[in-house]
Amino acid sequence: MEDIQSPCISICRQDSNGVCFGCRRTTEEIGNWSLYTNPEKEAVIKKAADRRNAPDTETGTFFR
Template sequence: MEEIKSPCIKICRQDSNGVCFGCQRTTEEIGNWSLYNDNEKKEVLEKAKKRTNAPDTSSGVFFR
C-alpha cells in the first residue's frame, strides 16, 4: 500500500479558526499527521476538502 502523503503545499498560514490556507487542515491535524494511520489521514483529507477559510472579524486580520 502506498503511503498517504501530507497535503502541505508550503502555504503555512492560518485563518482566525486555526485552519491552514494551504492545506485546509487544522493546527491539531497538522501536528498529529505523522501519528495518524491511513484511515485517519483519509478522514482528515475528506474534512479538509469541505473547509473554507475565514477572516478574524474582531481584529480585521486575515492571518494569525
C-alpha cells in the same frame, strides 16, 4: 502499503480559526499527521476539502 503523503502545499498560514490556508487542515491535524493511520489521513483530507477559511488573523482578508 505506502503512507499517504501530507497534503501540505507550502502556504503555511492560518486563518482566525486555526485552519491552514494552504491545506485547510487544523493545527491539531497538522501536528498529528505522522501519527495517523492511512484511513485517518483520508478522513482528514476529506474534512479539509469541505472546509472554508475564515479571515486571515493578521489582515482580516480571505485567501480562498
